[in-house]
Amino acid sequence: MSDDFINDLVEIYARCETSEIKKDNSFIYLRDKHEENPIFQKQNQAAYEIKRRLEKRIQSQTSIKNQVCEALYLISQLIKSGDEDNIRFCYDLIRKIYCDSWGNSRWDYFDKSYQLLLDCHDYFLSFTSRNLTPHEINDPNRRYRRLISVILGRSRFKEAEEESRNLLAEAINHLLKSSGLKGFFYYDHEGDSQIVMEKLEKGYKKSLTFVQIIQKEIFLKPKNQENYCYYEFSHAKHEFSEYEAEIYLPMKERFFFVLAEKSYKNLADIWGEIPFDYIEWYEFVQSKDPFVLERPPTTQEIENHIEEIETNLIEKIRDVKRGIFRNVPQGNEN
Numbered sequence: 001m002s003d004d005f006i007n008d009l010v011e012i013y014a015r016c017e018t019s020e021i022k023k024d025n026s027f028i029y030l031r032d033k034h035e036e037n038p039i040f041q042k043q044n045q046a047a048y049e050i051k052r053r054l055e056k057r058i059q060s061q062t063s064i065k066n067q068v069c070e071a072l073y074l075i076s077q078l079i080k081s082g083d084e085d086n087i088r089f090c091y092d093l094i095r096k097i098y099c100d101s102w103g104n105s106r107w108d109y110f111d112k113s114y115q116l117l118l119d120c121h122d123y124f125l126s127f128t129s130r131n132l133t134p135h136e137i138n139d140p141n142r143r144y145r146r147l148i149s150v151i152l153g154r155s156r157f158k159e160a161e162e163e164s165r166n167l168l169a170e171a172i173n174h175l176l177k178s179s180g181l182k183g184f185f186y187y188d189h190e191g192d193s194q195i196v197m198e199k200l201e202k203g204y205k206k207s208l209t210f211v212q213i214i215q216k217e218i219f220l221k222p223k224n225q226e227n228y229c230y231y232e233f234s235h236a237k238h239e240f241s242e243y244e245a246e247i248y249l250p251m252k253e254r255f256f257f258v259l260a261e262k263s264y265k266n267l268a269d270i271w272g273e274i275p276f277d278y279i280e281w282y283e284f285v286q287s288k289d290p291f292v293l294e295r296p297p298t299t300q301e302i303e304n305h306i307e308e309i310e311t312n313l314i315e316k317i318r319d320v321k322r323g324i325f326r327n328v329p330q331g332n333e334n
Contacts, residue, residue, distance in 0.1 A: 005030060005040055006089065013051045014096035021048065043085065050078075050090050054097070067098065068106050068328045076117050076325075087118070105329050112246050113324050116208070122181040123256075123317050124207035126232040127169035128218050129187075140168035140215065140260050143295050150302050151175060168260055168293075169213055172313075175306065176211075179314045183207075197231065204236040208249075209317050211256045214290055216266055219282055221275045233281055248327035254320055256313055257290035264292070 012027045021027050034040035053074055061067045071094050078087045091114060099107050131138045141148065151171040165187075173185045184203035186196075204210065210233070212218075218229040240251040261267055267286075274282050291312040293305065 005034055005037075006043065009044065009047050010089065010092045010096055013047050013093055018048060018052050018055060021051075043089070046083075046086050047089060047093075050074075050086065050093060054090075054093065058094075058098075064102050064106055065328045065330055068102060068110050069325050071098070071110060072113055072117070072325050072328075075114055079117055109247065109329055116247060117324065119206055121184045121203065121207040122321065123176060123183040123209045123211050124204045124232070124236065125169065125173050125176070125183055125185045126210065126212040126229055126236075127166050128213075128215060128229050129164060129166040129169075130217050130222060131164070132217055132220075138164070138166060139217075140166055140213075143262075144168045144171070144260070144293070147171065147293075147295075147302050147305060150299075151306070166213070172211075172213065172258065172309065175309055176314060176317070179310065181314065181317060196228070197226075200228065200232055201235065204232060205239055207236070209254045209256060209320050210236045210240070211258065211313065211317070212285075214257050214259045214261070214267070214285055216261060216270050219267075219270060219274050219278050221278070230278060230281060233284075237284070247324060248329065249320065249323050252288070253323070255284075255288055256316060257285050257288050258309075258313070259290040259292045261292075262295070 008026070008030050012021065012024060012030070016024050016027070031040075031044070054071075057070045057074060058067045061070055075087065075090060075094075078090055094110075095107075102110070129138065148167045148171045151174055152167065169185075170187075173183060176183055184207055186199055186203060212229065212233060218227070221227060237251065237255075240249075240254050243249070244251045259267065271282075291308070293309075
């Protein structure tokens with residue numbers, strides 16, 4: 001974005017209604033100065049459309065809370081369009097017009113929500129590829145083979161990968177991405193643990209929700225290696241708790257669990273084997289009533305399972321994001 005005229009455009013569009021822009025002397029001077037500049041022409045057209053949307057959707061609101069909500073919706077739509085110049089122009093224009101009138105609490109909420117929307121994943125997907133029976137097919141690949149085949153295709157099954165990879169996690173990630181969600185899915189947990197943790201940290205810190213595939217293996221402490229499922233959960237929980245008061249998204253509502261076992265009984269049976277430091281994690285999972293992913297025996301039941309994943313995961317993840325718009329603080333005025 002060219003700073004030699006963009007700040008002037010912000011000032012002009014903040015001061016003038018769209019119906020008066022072309023009559024404004026400052027605008028006329030700026031337009032004539034950049035008459036042969038295609039970048040200016042493009043940005044000015046975008047500025048006009050953004051200001052027109054602000055007038056239609058924000059200025060018409062009867063409460064400041066609704067103004068903030070509509071401003072966030074507009075910013076969110078611009079983020080989806082991917083034009084960084086327009087996103088920044090809209091933010092600067094909103095700040096210039098509304099920052100003082102909205103008050104500190106609403107402006108702080110808008111600013112923090114803007115930063116979150118600008119650079120966030122819809123979900124962080126946590127899973128394990130640990131195989132308790134080496135040289136045999138990994139348990140979730142065996143149990144959910146038909147479901148995985150429908151989602152990823154039969155060709156995805158290769159003997160070596162059936163032992164070492166969690167194809168169920170890949171299938172669930174595929175469903176989430178196919179629905180239009182943007183997620184963090186880091187498969188390679190091998191190598192230097194410090195490097196792995198740094199990448200995982202970037203992931204959960206930029207994610208709106210945390211989705212974890214629950215297998216009994218994750219609650220059994222591995223030998224001579226990090227339990228990344230525990231690391232991801234505990235650090236995401238801390239991060240979400242820190243942010244809870246700033247954007248009014250309850251920490252617990254941002255966690256979702258998929259139980260990849262035959263039943264709750266499989267999870268309850270290992271209670272006596274759970275290490276002391278995993279108890280809080282285990283109890284947290286139970287308190288969230290995880291979605292049980294049963295093994296579907298028929299094609300129709302596979303389709304039903306996919307619909308249940310859409311209902312129990314995809315829509316709930318989207319609803320967390322909608323909470324950003326719903327939870328604008330009321331403040332002391334309007």
